[in-house]
Amino acid sequence: MHDKKIILAIATLLCSGAAWADDAPAFTGHVDLVSKYILRGVSSTYGPGLPGLGNAGADAPESDQPALQWGVDWNDPSGFFLGYWASQINYSYKRLGESYADRGIADFQHKKSIENDVYGGYNGKVGDIGYTVGLTGYYYVNGEHANAFETKLGASHGPFSVTAQTLLKDVVWGNRGDTYWTLAASQPLPHDITLSATLGFYTYHKEGRYLGTVDTLTGTRCAAGTSFIVNGCFAGGAPASGGWRHLTVGFTQPLGAGFTWGLQGLLGGDNRYGVKQGNRLLATLGYAF
Secondary structure, eight states: OOOHHHHHHHHHHHTTTOOOOTTSOSEEEEEEEESOBOSTTOOSOSSSSSTTTTOTTSOSSSBSSOEEEEEEEEEOTTSEEEEEEEEEOSSOHHHHHHTTTOTTOOOOSSSOOEEEEEEEEEEEEETTEEEEEEEEEEEEETOSSOOEEEEEEEEEETTEEEEEEEEOSOBTTBOTTOEEEEEEEEEEETTTEEEEEEEEEEEOOSOOSSEESEETTTTEEOOTTEEEESSSEEESOOOOSEEEEEEEEEEEEEEETTEEEEEEEEEEOBOTTOOBOOOEEEEEEEEEO
16 A cells, blocks of 8 residues: 555554553544555556556556545454545546456546445454454445455564455456565654555465456467456566565654654565566655544
């Protein structure tokens, strides 16, 4: 989640099982401006070949220009939690989804989407080990074949946490059974700086309705050396069963009056077709309330 969702997941897991302070607010909120929105390390392309191949104007990152993001969280002393997170996207999931059945669609900038994530679950603790069990629902304003649920399991010890998030439905951005794994750590430094690092890895279900090696609309298998991605078969890498996705290292620092700024360096891994992703430097400015 620039991987804002990863930052939220780190914060949630690092609090797993901890005793909530009696005077801690039940509700918190935030509004953030990010220089780019990069989802789970995919900074160049979701496809099997060059960026934009077969999908001009609707490819990674989710937003290649500054985007507004916002959300609220509720945490109960018992360990139950609920939250909502959203972001602008610089193309239309509606047009992308419609292009599955209408191969003539070439304009993906009309009716740009907004991603909305609603999540909830329980944080507990067994000895020194914290754990999280949860579910996330993804809903896209101006979306088509994009809404889905994802399970979440996590564990934490000290500054370290590990999570597994598994997709429950074929959508244009993933296949049912895809699991996103993260290993994260966070460490406070002088001057109120918090240093964090996240290593992301994916295990993939190779074949789905919108991603794989078969054009599921026509029922025909893609030719050798090509793979299927939403609206056709395109030359490039074949679907992989798993791979390293990204390493993200960054820091945040409060500015006062509820504002926080941060920088992240993203070292890109591979997407589901084995295509190397570019490295990026990302900036954030947030306000918490």
